[in-house]
Structures are given as structure tokens and as C-alpha cells.
Amino acid sequence: MATGEVLIVGGGITGVAAALxxxxxxxxxxxxxxxxxxxxxxxxxxxxxxxxxxxPAELPLARAAVARWAELDARLGGRPGYRRRGNLRLARDEAEVETIRALAATQAAAGLDIALLDGEAARRIAPALSRDILAASFCRDDGHADPIAAVTALADEAQRLGxxxxxxxxATALTTRGGAVTGVETNAGRREADCVVLACGLHAPALLAPLGLDLPIAARIVLVLQTTPAPPLFEQVFGVxxxxxxxxxxxxxxxxxTTGVSDWKGDATGWTADSIQPRARDVATLIARAGAILPALHEARVARVWGGLIDLTPDGLPALDAPCPGxxxxxxxxxxxxxxxxxxxxIVADLVTGAASPFDLAPFRLARFSTARGPAAPLTLHG
Ligand SMILES: Cc1cc2nc3c(=O)[nH]c(=O)nc-3n(C[C@H](O)[C@H](O)[C@H](O)COP(=O)(O)OP(=O)(O)OC[C@H]3O[C@@H](n4cnc5c(N)ncnc54)[C@H](O)[C@@H]3O)c2cc1C
Known part of the structure; x- marks a missing residue:
């Protein structure tokens, strides 16, 4: 029976943006x-x-996102906290200088406005950087937003629109009829829908598996440390x-x-807040590493540390696809x-409504995982 309703599973940025x-x-x-x-x-x-x-498959999405973030931030009175102040990718030794040089060349060839800076030029943009930084790439149109405020603001706007x-x-299971998804079973009873959208990150594979749909996701972990408010130091996002x-x-x-990405041995769907909380020695490593880049970090007061899981696919690209009706x-x-x-x-809204997407979605098809799998993609987090 047609319900006239789309049901989205998951209230992260993907789910609330799709709802909006x-x-x-x-x-x-x-x-x-x-x-x-x-x-x-x-x-x-x-x-x-x-x-x-x-x-390269994600670059057109990332470029379009810059405009969409600006539009949403303006429309929502600045609540998402979007700032477009650039991204500095830093080099701490000669080998990293070569990495940054190659990366800047590749990205410029792809059409990005990205510059290669020496250490002094990088410190003119972000004076708080250590004198040990030898070089940086700088993409001025990159930026950042306030995660929870952004998700909440998008959700509020979606609700305002109905x-x-x-x-x-x-959601505990997808319900099907004749090869089409018809809704979900939940801890609060069955919900019918014309279309179900799985925007539930690490938890999506378990819902897909009973349908014979394979979304291979490995859980990885990243540590995060947040301080109390410090005086203004820099406005860019930095990575290395x-x-x-x-x-x-x-x-x-x-x-x-944040740290880079480490293996995580736990159960991807059985994690608890305690099981992902960082160990003291890993926090010490993060402070030493980040403090070597940003010496002022050592003077800041720690407010919180936490671990965050990453939903890593074999090629490091998401599944954005409509693999079966509904x-x-x-x-x-x-x-x-x-x-x-x-x-x-x-893109989710295009897939749900059958509208033509302005993007090439072929690299994001779910079926790519049912063919031969190469080695896991190296995962990079640069902010
Ligand atoms: C430490 C860290 C740093 C990162 N840095 C960056 C960065 O700088 N830039 C960047 O672009 N990305 C970054 N990422 C990645 C980015 O945060 C994620 O890719 C993105 O937030 C995923 O959003 P999502 O909505 O797809 O999934 P999630 O945010 O994981 O949302 C999934 C939601 O689904 C809910 N859910 C799960 N199962 C069910 C179910 N059965 N029923 C109902 N609800 C369910 C969950 O509770 C959750 O709220 C980082 C990630 C981490 C962990």
C-alpha cells in the first residue's frame, strides 16, 4: 500500500540533509x-x-557542497557555523614536503584553487603554527562547520518544511514484498514506507545483509581531543x-x-561509549603530535576526549544507490x-524521486562490492 512517505533511517548529517x-x-x-x-x-x-x-569521484560533490553549505548557513541564520577560511595540509619533514608538492600539483590539475606555500607563508596565514612546519598546501575554499549545531539546524529546517x-x-529489519522494500521493523513496531533510505553508517550492512545486499564496511577508530575556549589562534582546518x-x-x-585512523577490534554494531573511549597513552600521543604542530595546544585546558568510529568501505567511497525498488x-x-x-x-532526494542527478553516481553503486575486491583503500583524514 502506498504511504506517500519516505522513511529515513539515521539522524546524522546524511539523514537530516536527505530529510531537508x-x-x-x-x-x-x-x-x-x-x-x-x-x-x-x-x-x-x-x-x-x-x-x-x-x-576524483567525490570531488564534484565536494565542490558543490561548498556552495550548498554557504546557502544553508545564510538561510539558517548562521546556525551551522560554516566558515570558509581554507585548509592547510602541512609538511613536517622533507619527505612530507614532496608529498604536499605532488598533492598540490594533482589537485590544481583537477581544477582546485590550491597553492603550495613555504613554512613562512603558511605561518602568515596561521601564525600559531610551529616553526617546524616546512611547507603547506592551501586550499582557500575549504572550511569547517559546527557538527552538532549543523545537524540540528538542518533537522529543524526539515521539520519546519514538514x-x-x-x-x-x-530499525531492526527491512520488510519486503515481491522484491521491493516496503518499510522497516523497529523497536516501536512496524513502519510502512514507499521508500526506505538507509543513512545509518556503520549499522547499514546488518540491515542490508538479509536482502543479499553486501555493503562491506570495516570499523576504524579516530581519537578526538577538545579544549575549553582558547584565545583566537587560527581559522583554517589543518591536516598533515x-x-x-x-x-x-x-x-x-x-x-x-584528531589522530589519524587506527584499527578497531570491537563489534561495529555492538560498540558502546565506553568501548570507544581513548586510552590515556593514545591521548598522550595525540597531544604530543598536535602540540608539535600547534604549540599553544599545550597551554589549553582539556574539556573532553572521545573516540569516533569510521565506516570504511574497501575503496573509501560511500554507497549512494537505489539497489532495489523501495x-x-x-x-x-x-x-x-x-x-x-x-x-x-x-543525491538521496534524486534517487528517491527518480530525478536525474547532476553527478556521476557510477562510482558509488552498491553492486561494485559484489565484484572482485582489491586491497582496502588507504584512509586519510585531513579535516
Ligand atoms: C573523528 C572523526 C573525524 C572526522 N572528520 C571529518 C572531517 O573533518 N570532514 C568530513 O567530511 N568527515 C569527517 N569525518 C567523517 C564524517 O563525520 C562522517 O562520514 C559523517 O558524519 C557520516 O554521517 P552519516 O550521517 O552518514 O552517518 P552517522 O553520522 O554515523 O549517522 C548515522 C546515524 O544512524 C543512527 N542509526 C544507526 N543505526 C540505526 C538504526 N538501526 N535505526 C535508527 N537509527 C540508526 C545512528 O545513531 C547515527 O545517528 C570524521 C569522522 C570521525 C569519526
Whole structure:
């Protein structure tokens, strides 16, 4: 029976952006979130909105996202906290200088406005950087946003346009009839829908598997440290050539710094807040590494540390696809789905409504995982 409603599973940036894009098109939409909005990746994130260093398949999405973030930020009274102040990718030794040089050349050839700077020029942009920084690439159109504020603001706007959002409701299974998805079973009973959108990150594979659909996701972990508000130090997002550290200063002055990505041995769907909380020695490593880039970090007061899981696919690209009638998958953003979130939401709306997408979606098809798999993609986090 047609319900006239799209049901989105997951209230991260992808789910709320999809709810907003569908509501903007006049489509009836309900979002269910098992915990609270931004309870996983979209709350754990650094919050970088980056085009530089993107896979070529994702670059058009990342470029479109820059415009969409600006439009949403203006429309929502600045609540998403979007700032377009650039991304500095730093080199700490000669080998990293060569990495940065090659990266800047490749990205410039792809059409990005990206410059290669020596250490002094990088410190003119961000004087708080250590004198040990030898060089940097600088993509001035990159930026960052406030993760939880952005998710909340997009959700509020979606609701203003008619979307329904329910927290504390978990999808436990997809329901099907004649090869089409017809809704979900939840902890609060069955929900029928014309179309179900899986925007539930790490938890999507378990819902897909009973349908014979394979979304291979490996859980990886990143540590995050956030300080109390510090005096203004820099406005850019920084990363490093080998991606083992990144950071930014939030609008209220808090420093938020992250490690690179490590293996995580736990159960991807059985994680708890305790099981992903960082060990003291890993926090010490993060402070040493980030403090070597940003010496002022050592003087800042620590407010919180947390671990965040990454939903890594074998090629580091998400699944954005409609693999069978009544189902859209938007999961597996592999550590860089926040920045493109608003555009992922538009792609979901195109897939749901059958509108032609302005993007080439072939690299994001779910079926690519049922053919031969190469080695896992190296995962990079640069903010
Ligand atoms: C430490 C860290 C730093 C990062 N830095 C960046 C960065 O600088 N830039 C960038 O672009 N990306 C970054 N990322 C990645 C980015 O945050 C994620 O790719 C993005 O937030 C994923 O959003 P999502 O909505 O797809 O998934 P999530 O935010 O993970 O949302 C999934 C939601 O689904 C809910 N859910 C799960 N199962 C169910 C169910 N059965 N029923 C109902 N709800 C369910 C969850 O509770 C969750 O709220 C980072 C990630 C981490 C962890």
C-alpha cells in the first residue's frame, strides 16, 4: 500500500540533509534515529568541509557542497557555523614536503584553487603554527562547520518544511514484498514506507545483509581531543601530509584535534561509549603530535576526549544507490562524509524521486562490492 512517505533511517548529517532535500521537494518524509541526532559519526567528527585531497569521484560533490553549505548557513541564520577560511595540509619533514608538492600539483590539475606555500607563508596565514612546519598546501575554499549545531539546524529546517523526526526509534529489519522494500521493523513496531533510505553508517550492512545486499564496511577508530575556549589562534582546518593529525579552532575558541585512523577490534554494531573511549597513552600521543604542530595546544585546558568510529568501505567511497525498488542506501562515507553531507542529501532526494542527478553516481553503486575486491583503500583524514 502506498504511504506517500519516505522513511529515513539515521539522524546524522546524511539523514537530516536527505530529510531537508526531500521536504524542500514537497515529499512526505519521516526520519527515525535510534539514539539522538548526531549520535555517531556526525557528532564525533572534526567537522571539516574539504575539497582538497578528495578522491576524483567525490570531488564534484565536494565542490558543490561548498556552495550548498554557504546557502544553508545564510538561510539558517548562521546556525551551522560554516566558515570558509581554507585548509592547510602541512609538511613536517622533507619527505612530507614532496608529498604536499605532488598533492598540490594533482589537485590544481583537477581544477582546485590550491597553492603550495613555504613554512613562512603558511605561518602568515596561521601564525600559531610551529616553526617546524616546512611547507603547506592551501586550499582557500575549504572550511569547517559546527557538527552538532549543523545537524540540528538542518533537522529543524526539515521539520519546519514538514518532515517528521523521531529519536529513540531503531530499525531492526527491512520488510519486503515481491522484491521491493516496503518499510522497516523497529523497536516501536512496524513502519510502512514507499521508500526506505538507509543513512545509518556503520549499522547499514546488518540491515542490508538479509536482502543479499553486501555493503562491506570495516570499523576504524579516530581519537578526538577538545579544549575549553582558547584565545583566537587560527581559522583554517589543518591536516598533515601523512594524515596522522588534523585540527581546527571552533567558533567559540575550542581547539578540536584528531589522530589519524587506527584499527578497531570491537563489534561495529555492538560498540558502546565506553568501548570507544581513548586510552590515556593514545591521548598522550595525540597531544604530543598536535602540540608539535600547534604549540599553544599545550597551554589549553582539556574539556573532553572521545573516540569516533569510521565506516570504511574497501575503496573509501560511500554507497549512494537505489539497489532495489523501495530502497536507497547512503552509507559508508569512510571518514569524509560530513563535508559532502548536504550534497549527499540532495543525491538521496534524486534517487528517491527518480530525478536525474547532476553527478556521476557510477562510482558509488552498491553492486561494485559484489565484484572482485582489491586491497582496502588507504584512509586519510585531513579535516
Ligand atoms: C573523528 C572523526 C573525524 C572526522 N572528520 C571529518 C572531517 O573533518 N570532514 C568530513 O567530511 N568527515 C569527517 N569525518 C567523517 C564524517 O563525520 C562522517 O562520514 C559523517 O558524519 C557520516 O554521517 P552519516 O550521517 O552518514 O552517518 P552517522 O553520522 O554515523 O549517522 C548515522 C546515524 O544512524 C543512527 N542509526 C544507526 N543505526 C540505526 C538504526 N538501526 N535505526 C535508527 N537509527 C540508526 C545512528 O545513531 C547515527 O545517528 C570524521 C569522522 C570521525 C569519526
Amino acid at each position: 532535500a526531500l521536504a524542500e521537494r514537497g515529499v512526505g518524509v519521516r526520519l527515525i534515529e535510534r539514539d539522538r541526532l548526531a549520535a555517531m559519526g556526525s557528532g564525533w567528527t572534526l567537522g571539516g568541509v574539504r575539497q582538497s585531497g578528495r578522491d 518532515a517528521q523526526i523521531e529519536s529513540g526509534v531503531a 601530509a601523512n594524515a596522522d593529525c588534523a585540527g581546527r579552532q571552533e567558533i567559540d575558541g575550542r581547539l578540536r584535534v 530502497l536507497v542506501v547512503a552509507s559508508g562515507f569512510s571518514g569524509h562524509g560530513f563535508g559532502i553531507g548536504p550534497v549527499s542529501g540532495e
